[in-house]
Amino acid sequence: MKAKLENLVQTRIPTAHGEFTLHYYSNNLDEKEHIAFVKGDVANKHNVLVRIHSECFTGDVLGSRRCDCGEQLDLALKLINEAGCGVLIYLRQEGRGIGLLKKLQAYNLQDTGFDTVDANIHLGHLADEREYDIAALMIENLGIQSIDLLTNNPNKIDELKKLGVSVNARVPVETRVNTDNEGYLKTKVKKMRHLLSMPKDADK
Numbered sequence: 001m002k003a004k005l006e007n008l009v010q011t012r013i014p015t016a017h018g019e020f021t022l023h024y025y026s027n028n029l030d031e032k033e034h035i036a037f038v039k040g041d042v043a044n045k046h047n048v049l050v051r052i053h054s055e056c057f058t059g060d061v062l063g064s065r066r067c068d069c070g071e072q073l074d075l076a077l078k079l080i081n082e083a084g085c086g087v088l089i090y091l092r093q094e095g096r097g098i099g100l101l102k103k104l105q106a107y108n109l110q111d112t113g114f115d116t117v118d119a120n121i122h123l124g125h126l127a128d129e130r131e132y133d134i135a136a137l138m139i140e141n142l143g144i145q146s147i148d149l150l151t152n153n154p155n156k157i158d159e160l161k162k163l164g165v166s167v168n169a170r171v172p173v174e175t176r177v178n179t180d181n182e183g184y185l186k187t188k189v190k191k192m193r194h195l196l197s198m199p200k201d202a203d204k
Contacts, residue, residue, distance in 0.1 A: 003027065003028065003137055004137075005025045005026065005027040005028075005034075005134060005138065006025065007023050007141055008024050008026055009022075009024040010022065010023050010024075011024075013037070017074075017077040018039065020039050020077075020081075020088075021038045022035055022036075023036040023037075023142070025138060025141075029133065029134065030092075032091075033092060034092055034135075034138070035090045036087050036088070036089050036138050036142060037089075038086075038087050038142065039081060039085055039086050040086070042087055042142050042144050044145060045085065045144060045145060046146045046168070047146055047148050047169070048085060048086055048087060048145075048146070048147050049079065049083045049085065049086035049150060049171065050086060050088075050089065050144070050147040050148065050149055050150065051072075051086075051149075051173065052091065052132065052151070052156065053072065053073055053089065054093045054094070054130055055090065055093060056070065056073075056094065057100055058104075059071075065178050065180040066107065066180050066184060068175045068181055068185065071176070072173050075173055076173055079171070079173070087138075087139075087142065091130070091134065093129075093130050093131070096128045097126075097128065097129030097130040097131070098120060098123070098125045098129055102125065105123060106119035107119075110183075110184075115183065115184075115187040116184050116187050128155070131159075132156065135160070136163035136165050139165055146166035146168045147165065147168060148167075148171050149167050149169070149170055149171065150171045150173045152174060152188075152194045152195050153194050154194075155193065174196060
């Protein structure tokens with residue numbers, strides 16, 4: 001099936017990091033509510049600052065310290081606002097694509113000694129099942145010509161390029177390491193090629 005999406009609603013959202021326009025998309029691949037959070041005029045622009053952020057209920061909403069997701073979301077919005085132009089794409093693919101239930105089960109496995117990759121595999125999943133087709137279509141829909149991607153994940157860059165997205169540069173989006181997420185972040189570096197310098201938090 002050829003992927004299609006439709007930009008159904010755009011509405012103004014004032015935030016702690018300035019004012020954005022939320023674009024609500026429907027698509028023919030899943031029934032999930034993917035959105036683009038847009039700052040400024042991005043149409044026909046090159047090297048637009050873009051963050052493709054995968055949903056993390058525990059980190060984004062509850063402020064869990066087991067991951068760096070919520071802090072990355074906050075930092076990305078801050079950087080996009082400071083740039084005066086950019087997009088945060090929020091993809092509804094919880095737990096690197098395995099869903100909230102399986103992610104929580106993976107957390108319990110991690111508490112018994114599994115790392116984040118081995119826990120997913122033990123549950124019958126891949127280490128990372130995320131896809132970026134819809135993100136690429138959103139970028140095209142918004143008229144963006146090329147992007148500077150806010151990411152620590154080189155695989156995300158590779159996947160977007162395969163989908164025809166022109167990635168001009170990688171912009172790091174690093175947060176502080178704490179006692180609860182240090183092992184998780186080290187696994188990202190060791191097994192998933194993430195580019196992290198691992199700055200330590202005050203509680204370390």
